[in-house]
Amino acid sequence: MKETIQFTLNGKPTTIEVEGDRTLLWVLRTDLGLTGTKFGCGMGLCGSCTVVVDRKAVRSCRLPVRNVNGKDVMTVEGLAQGDALHPLQKAFLEYGAVQCGFCTPGMLMNAYALLLQNPDATRDEIIQGMDNNLCRCSAHTRIVQAIESVSK
């Protein structure tokens, strides 16, 4: 059964007609054409599908899209302001925190929410807060450095 779901997506009011039990991940990727959010495991285990809902990091592969009704959703596509990259994006580039880049959107969104909650996160807090985001290229050293440089 299709439902009408209204939410804010990257700052824009958005209305969609979809089956409400579909996951946010696939609605974003397929219906809304926002392919920055990635499928990695489908079970909430890798973090590559992370988006920010009402200032909190959420695994979009586990979230029925009806749950974002009335909420504020931000994906990696909403991080930069026009051509101006977000400080986290700049730091990822500068520190070399990107290899294949497939985990990168999820890493960025998880880090973004982490710093919203705790703007001066310490190195240990960053490591703890990022622990469920996986990177198989194993760029961890530089991801931590990049987030650290934006914290405090």
Add this chain to the structure above:
Amino acid sequence: MGTDNSKSIPESDRDTLARRDFIKMVGGGIVVFFAADSTAGGAQFPGMRQETDLNAYLRIAQDGKVTVFSGKIEMGQGNTTALAQMAADELGTALESVTMVMGDTDLCPWDMGTFGSMSIRVYGQAMRAAAAEAREILLALAAERLRKPKSRLGIENGVIFDTEDKTARVTFGQLAQGRKITRKLDGKAALKPPSQFRIMGKPTARLDGVEKVTGKAKYTGDLRFPDLLYARVLRPPAHGAKLKSLDVSAAQKIPGVTVVNQDGIVAVLHADSETASKALAAIQSEYEAQESALDENTIFEHLVKTAPQPRSLDPRGDLAAGEKMSETVFEETYLNGYGAHAPIETHTACAKMEGGKMTVWASTQTPFMDQSGIAGALGMPSESVRVITPLVGGGFGGKSAGTHVVEAARLAKITGKTVQVFYDREEEFFMTAYRPAAVVKIKSGIDGSGRITLWDYNVYCAGDRGSEQYYDVPHSLIRTYGSAMGGMMGGPSQHPILTGTWRAPGANINIFAKESQIDIMAAKCRMDPLEFRLKNTTDARMRRVLEAAAGRFGYKPAAAPSGRGVGIGCGIDAGSYVAQIAEIELNSGAVRVRKITAAQDMGICVNPKGALMQMEGCIMMGLGYTLTEDISFRGGRIFTSNFHNYRIPRFSMLPEIDAFIVKNDELDPQGCGEPSVVPVGAAVANALFDLNGTRVFQMPLTPERIRAASRS
């Protein structure tokens, strides 16, 4: 000069025709073509280069922009950036002027595949030769145009000028304008020496960075087509299981679902991937699987028992004489189970058939092999199949094989739609061609002075990579029983599950075994492990990386176990030398690596920033095979299914990684994507022994294995 094809190299009509096609596709300017005999594809695998290989290395367009064509693919290792640096520097233009086209079978020179850390050292060097050739053409054209002797000309940023009168200048674009010059590479133009590098050797940020941090980067699964259908393919519950019954009626009832049961594929397709997955779950199927006693514990005995005849390598002296010379003889067996690649992007392919041409976008390390695979499977000529490789979200050897590409092509042909096949995570764990389980048996000996006298080395299922002898042993023999490729190269397989290449195939277990054995011998004669290594090798590059790592780490000699938890591992891989020193502690019975210092001599280092990223990635990934990653299976059934039961390294495992390059500009560039992954297991296992005298012979070094070993 200045006319069509100025060189009189005889070419077949077919060649000329193909080149004309290529020019038509990419436009005029100055184009340097692949030479049949001397270069990348041929040099990698003599005799395997394809007849159809008539594509170009690079083109200088009329706006002065350079396009470089490479059959290699970008999966995160950063070869795109390093190759662009090489082309720009060799030509004398800006990095920004270079565009890389990677892994497109219609445009790029034939390539065996992206593995073996060969992008830079093999393809890159050949492509540099093409750039040097193009530079000479440009210089000759400029000399004519400016009426100056070629010897007086300089090049900078895509401009050629008279070094004595800088007002006399002409740009690459002006020189290429209105021209159609094609050249076949003859490799005669000299490469720039390192002293003249301006772009190579400088730390350079990834060229694909911005698109990757903004979410704009397109991987295969991100491509959008109006008629796109997601396909989910029915897999058996176990490898080798036979389908007994099938009922697709429930799947068929789901609105919008297409069911295909043809050519050996059972698949369901839908415009929404989740509905396709639901349809797959609705299929009723029964399989008959063979019972098997093989599992992660019994596999090793099976591999040794069923081993093929060995291949002997590098025989030195005589093993019996070596044994006689030895005061102490050591006999040990080392094990490593199956390992998964687990790239975060699962295998994905997207196919579209249009006007008799099949185009397939694929997450693959081997676009040209896929092209022939698809052509063979569909009974089409290779020229009618184009494989395009978008960005790949990690490969690690696992995307050198996969049925996804052929399945997507078949389904596109059957349905007439654009079809995407992607593996979900469980399927990825089931379908991946695992790093084969392997066994290494070593019998070695030392004399009374701590010199190695005997090295009788036998490796099962891991091949010879990493087994090279770099110690000065008078009596030494390496025997390999079966390869590290498992059944991947078409040979018979001893494995109940699919096996294939995994980052530095075979080298991880070989170096783990070999370097553990070295420490066992050093400990026996109460010698410091570094001193023992230096005493037993005269290999200058190995000595240099060992000494560099020790210096950087602040290594203090002590015989193990010293209680400090410091261990060394070293090795050779893809032409590069690596040495690592690990410092560990035990945390409720589990190894926690505090620090790894890593030295790497990789010849000329094209991009020091990219190289360090690869080294760090190798080391962190190496901690996975060393400490946590293991596959659980019985027969062809695989129980490992997702990241909760396959624990890859995560942030909380991150040690301090101090990676650095040991400069060696005398040597051409060597491999970088794999070498630093090979010594991690040994360095950590040796550090554990140094900590408390526990020697573990099987990776991963789990708390259970450590506990068991410390009791014995």
